[in-house]
Amino acid sequence: MMIVPTLRQLEYFVAVIDHGAFHSAAKACGVSQPGLSAQLQELERQLGVVLVERARPKVLPTEAGAALLERARALLLGAQDLTEAARTHARPFTGPLRLGVIPTVAPYLLPSAVPALRNAHPDLRLFIHEDETDRLLEQLERGHMDLLLLSLDAQLGDVARLAVFDDAFQLAVPTDHCLARRKWVRESEIAGEALLLLEDGHCLRDQVLDLCHATGASESTDFRASSLGTLVQMVAGGEGITLLPSMSIEIEGRHANLATIPFRRPAPARTIGLAWRKTSPRGAEFEALAPLFRPPKRQPR
Amino acid sequence: MMIVPTLRQLEYFVAVIDHGAFHSAAKACGVSQPGLSAQLQELERQLGVVLVERARPKVLPTEAGAALLERARALLLGAQDLTEAARTHARPFTGPLRLGVIPTVAPYLLPSAVPALRNAHPDLRLFIHEDETDRLLEQLERGHMDLLLLSLDAQLGDVARLAVFDDAFQLAVPTDHCLARRKWVRESEIAGEALLLLEDGHCLRDQVLDLCHATGASESTDFRASSLGTLVQMVAGGEGITLLPSMSIEIEGRHANLATIPFRRPAPARTIGLAWRKTSPRGAEFEALAPLFRPPKRQPR
DNA sequence: AACGATCATCATCAGAGGTTATGGAATCAA
DNA sequence: TTGATTCCATAACCTCTGATGATGATCGTT
Structure with missing residues (x-):
């Protein structure tokens, strides 16, 4: 069995598609542009298919190129894994x-x-x-x-x-909130409350939102925080209440005007x-x- | 990302393990033994692991080699698939x-x-x-x-x-069998019969055996045929009865002393x-x- | 002890794969 | 339109990889 494409050719091919241009792909691969160009041409010649359309602003994969792209990626990843398997076997934890x-x-x-x-x-x-x-x-x-x-x-x-480990949520409220002095709260007690949440994309936001739907709470509109730190600032400023993961409380909870109250078991939690x-x-x-x-x-x- | 092993090196590695010897592996790969030897050494040097134990009668993979072998095979297969994908895309059905x-x-x-x-x-x-x-x-x-x-x-x-398509079974009996003149039989009617079957390894044997268990028939002991042709000879010789797939009957059924009877619908069948x-x-x-x-x-x- | 089989090593060479310099086509700004 | 610019292909040249055949070293067998 004669091996037709080389991993190097596939690497260049993938790089060209990913970068959308030959010269920057070449730089990323640490070779000159003509070198990369030649390898890609050789690959196309051997496969008998044009893989990338040399369009002007940006090179694009042809239909055939798109079909082979994922296979090429998988091969390169497999090669990487193989080397890593060797190193892991020789000297684990390095x-x-x-x-x-x-x-x-x-x-x-x-x-x-x-x-x-x-x-x-x-x-x-x-x-x-x-x-x-x-x-x-x-x-x-x-x-x-x-x-x-x-x-x-x-x-x-x-x-x-x-x-x-499991990381339980705690309720975070301003110190003048009616629940602020409680030793614990029940999950059901947040029904009807409007919670301040993180902005889109954070898995914590999605999970707390699910919890809101389950308990009858809702999301406080008009504002979404980009971090738990911001969120705490807003709660402490009296803008609303929220849930914080326990692991964050030692750091984020050191704030005047902020009280954090654990939930009664079984407490809602995320699994880290x-x-x-x-x-x-x-x-x-x-x-x-x-x-x-x-x-x-x-x-x- | 620098690519560490080449597909050629992996090909040689796999060939050495499969052949159990360098020289025959080299012949199979179409290169000289020193060439292959050098590539394998280079692979081992780059990976930092000895892959094959140069034992005397037969080379064997080391523990690390065994761990990498399947990954190497998968990569080579993936490369083969990629070329085939290209050809298929360029000129299907060739x-x-x-x-x-x-x-x-x-x-x-x-x-x-x-x-x-x-x-x-x-x-x-x-x-x-x-x-x-x-x-x-x-x-x-x-x-x-x-x-x-x-x-x-x-x-x-x-x-x-x-x-x-589905390929229904038919009952094959000697012409002097009591069912030989029937236009059709029910599946349940083979209960108690002992069927002649193919030898181990044929999927048809396993399927008919399952059918036997389901209907209360059994396998005729002492003899297992190596082909349907042999099986038919034995049935025609009065040694017993069997099931034949319909597709075989036009060829195997042309035999004096042999009668083939379809099952009543729904007939037992195999799916081809x-x-x-x-x-x-x-x-x-x-x-x-x-x-x-x-x-x-x-x-x- | 001699032999045969097998893998490693050596010297050598062709060519794969790289480099720099340059050419040519498309795009864009003026 | 024109000139500038960008970007890929081509050309000439170089380096070192990966092959070869011959030979050496080692081990099991006779």
Whole structure:
């Protein structure tokens, strides 16, 4: 069996489509434009099909090119996985670990988790990327991320996942709110309230919104916060109430005019966990890393 | 992203494992032994892992090698599929078509189907391989077969499939059997009978055996035929009775001392159909070919 | 001990794949 | 229209990969 395309040719092909231009694709691949051009031509010659239409503002895949693009991507990803499988086998817990974390988890969990990771596995080169669930998942599928730390309550699609811990919600109200002095509240007690929520794209927003529908609460209109920090500022300013994940309270809850009240059990919660591509060669590693992402033990009072 | 292994290196690696020796693997790949040896060393150097243990009588994969072997196979298969996708896109219904057919179908359907195929698509280069279901499926998964023509009643696993037609069973008895003059029989009437069956491995055997259990018939011990032809000889010789698929009767049924009796509807039947790898780029082609595998119309009497 | 089989090494060479410089076509601004 | 600009293809040249055949080293067998 003679192998027809080379991985290098496929890499160039994918790069050209992704960049929409030869010269920038060439730069991204670390080669000169003529070099890339020649390889792509050779690929097209060998396959007997024109893959990219050299249109003016932007090169576009032909029909055939579009049909082969995903196969090419899958092959390149498979090659990457193979090398990673080799390294993992030779020396586990080494090499790059591209970790994606959602914005409503990163600032609260990473300060403890990152040192723990570095300490337990000093040869792991950690790259952290913070983004919303959907974009993280796309990056994961494309092989630009290795591991995600996020809420497993969101729609994750066909990925391997492992729950790490549950993160209960608490009610956050201004100190002059009628519930501010309560030791706990029932879920049903937020019925009729209008909650301040995060802006679109945050999985936390979607989950709390679902909770609103289930309990008879609603979303406070006119304003959506871009972070939990902003949200807390607004609650403390008397603009409304909201739900905060417990992990955020130690940091976000230190605010005059803000009271946080736990829910009575069973409290509504999100499940924080890890996700990775099912075909990732490092699944076993990731499972072993999971405990390091648990929140640090609070001092018993 | 620098691509670490080349497809050629992976091809050599897989060949060495499959052949158990460098020199024969090299011959199979069409290169000299030192060439292959060097590439494999380079692969091992780049991956930082020894992949094959140069044991004396036979080289064996190391633990790491075994772990990477399936990934390597998948990549090579993916590359093959990609080229095929390109050719299919450029000129559908051309190139090699490696068709696997089970032994209880091949002699009855191929005499009409093969000319029909050649006629409809003269640029299709047909390679036909006859074998039992399990082995065909393995060849299919490995990429050594493109398309299978078989009974969809067997366990096929995770493959794409398309039913082409139903092939009803008929009862075959010696002419001196009490049922020999009947125009039809009921399924329940074979209860208590002992049927002659094919030897192990034929899906037809398994299916008829299931039918026996369902109807209260049993298998005639002491003898298992290696083909339907043999089976018919034994029935005609008065050794017992059996079930024959309708498609075989025009050929196998021409025998003195043999009577074939249809079952009353709904007659027990097998479903003949096509199967291919889900990732095959030629699925659409195969679906278009399906009608050519229908049995030829019988002349109405 | 000698032999045969098998994989590694060596010296060598063709060509695949890269580079820079340049050409030509399309786009855009004036 | 014209000139400037952008972008891909081509050309000439170079480097080093990946092949070859011959030979060496090692191990199991006779």
